[in-house]
Amino acid sequence: MAVDGFAAVDFGFAREVLQRAIAALYLVAFISSLNQFRPLLGERGLLPAPVLLDWVGEKKERRRMLHPTLFLRIRYTDRRLVTLCVAGIIVAAALVGGIPQWGPPWAPMLCFLALWLGYMSIVSIGQTFYSFGWEMLLLEAGFLAAFLGSHDQPPPTVVIVLFWWLLFRVEFGAGMIKIRGGQEWRDLTALTYHHETQPMPGPFSRQAHLLPRWFHRAEVVGNHFAQLVVPFFVFAPVLSVWIPGPIPQVVGAVAAAIMIATQVWLVATGNFAWLNWVTIVIAFSAIGLPGIGNATASAAPWPGIPLYWFVITAAVGLLYLVVSWPALRNLFARRQAMNASFNRWQLANAYGAFGTVTKERVEIVVEGSVDDDGLQWREYEFRGKPGDVRRIPRQFAPYHLRLDWLMWFLPLGRSLDDWFTVFLLRLLEADAPTLALLRVDPFDGEPPRWVRAVSYSYRFATRAERRDGAGVWVRTRQAVVLGPLGLR
Known part of the structure; x- marks a missing residue:
């Protein structure tokens, strides 16, 4: 130098x-x-x-x-x-x-x-x-x-x-x-x-x-x-x-x-x-x-x-x-802290990411229904996280889609976070600012009667599956993890 x-x-x-x-x-x-x-x-x-x-x-x-x-x-x-x-x-x-x-x-x-x-x-x-x-x-x-x-x-x-x-x-x-x-x-x-x-x-x-x-x-x-x-x-x-x-x-x-x-x-x-x-x-x-x-x-x-x-x-x-x-x-500590700040001004921090890797992809899919009996369900789609199996993922970085990232963490926890319950409430209210965070509102701004959260396992389609007409993803329904919830 x-x-x-x-x-x-x-x-x-x-x-x-x-x-x-x-x-x-x-x-x-x-x-x-x-x-x-x-x-x-x-x-x-x-x-x-x-x-x-x-x-x-x-x-x-x-x-x-x-x-x-x-x-x-x-x-x-x-x-x-x-x-x-x-x-x-x-x-x-x-x-x-x-x-x-x-x-x-x-x-x-x-x-x-x-x-x-x-x-x-x-x-x-x-x-x-x-x-x-x-x-x-x-x-x-x-x-x-x-x-x-x-x-x-x-x-x-x-x-x-x-x-x-x-x-x-x-x-x-x-x-x-x-x-x-x-x-x-x-x-x-x-x-x-x-x-x-x-x-x-x-x-x-x-x-x-x-x-x-x-x-x-x-x-x-x-x-x-x-x-x-x-x-x-x-x-x-x-x-x-x-x-x-x-x-x-x-x-x-x-x-x-x-x-x-x-x-x-x-x-x-x-x-x-x-x-x-x-x-x-x-x-x-x-x-x-x-x-x-x-x-x-x-x-x-x-x-x-x-x-x-x-x-x-x-x-x-x-x-x-x-x-x-x-x-x-x-x-060099045996119990190394990841992404930790040691002072209030967040200077000289500790960094790190993905010390462990998940081996199965589980997604929480949010659905709504306008039926009183909740027989027909339609999916809300997020901008970045997987949803429609035929949609190719888009490049968003360096822009940060915060809601989509938090949705990925939901299946990794022991229970659904408090913010997610409020999120479902906003969907029931057809809250415009909340809906603006999403890619697709299946009800075009109208409030649904019910909402629920369903877990799916996702994996990428193989080359053979794509040649046979499959989407980008292959998914399997697991269970309803929350709901149906309604305002009344």
Whole structure:
């Protein structure tokens, strides 16, 4: 790594990718919240955030249970939620366009910190609908992006290294979770099932599932290599201080390229919201390109970096030295926590996903009937989760369909969650905002007489079954798990 003082002079291009792409993912996150938060968590949502905030009230011990949110100081209303989302969209769009980056370094800093605090205000009251690891990953990436600086100086080395540390925790943490998790990851059979049973398959998931078993075993081996071995080499550019020449930087770039390639495969075969996209973006932090970007090196101790900016970024580095110890210890702990935050500000978190893989796909299908005797039933269809066996799954990521994801978790629990009962009530009321979350309302906005939930087992159709006229899926009815329910 060509380092002159405290400036990562070869990482100007990496900064461009980090700032603009992270801002683009915040743009998607705020759009997702604008479209979905109110029917899920608004004043009349399935899990109303105002009820949670009223419960928290002024009690300090309850406030500590929430991560920081503006809505503890400003009373929540759906209108204020919309205002926050629209403001986030505008700020994120400006950063994608690179407008604040043409100012002094504190200009993009304030913009990213505004995105970070604004989105954390939403996540903190999002309850189970915002309980995914990629929420805290986006928050931490946005916080670090705030200190990458602007075009009139090269990015600070300490912030680039902190992005490497974030990438390491994401990849190595996920790898360790798998090794310590289900036997299927150790006997190399996990991906024999996962393409079919993952929460929300994509348009190429069936083709991936039907690949030979030896390929699925090779996938698992490649995954272990990419997550347990390669992340250590991300830090190779640091060795350029002692090893002259391009080799350390090339090693770091190759390690990043391997991780990017594995994440692209996951993007192509699934719908994991922005989890894979954030990982791809932060992997670019390890790709140094000499002479490309806005690196303005000179002979000064921190070339082109104002003294106040050096002090700020150094303070961020010291902060991470303090708060990273729990995350480092967790990586090698026998009982490794997955997607855990060790401080209220969700910095230096622990990450990981899919330590175990489900081997059978069970879907909860919601049906309604307008008959008094409930003899004829019609299905509600969701946007992303499997329903109609002939419908090819669509690609939604990085957009996050929160209701569809929660529907996947229902069969895995011991009972149906409280939010699901309220969801069925909204269907009985033909609640327009709730129906807008769905792909198909079989009653065209009219309220049904009854609703019920039925479990089905789903599997991808084989090539022979497709040639014989089967759909994308083959399903078998199991049981009525809830209902029929009616308003009267």
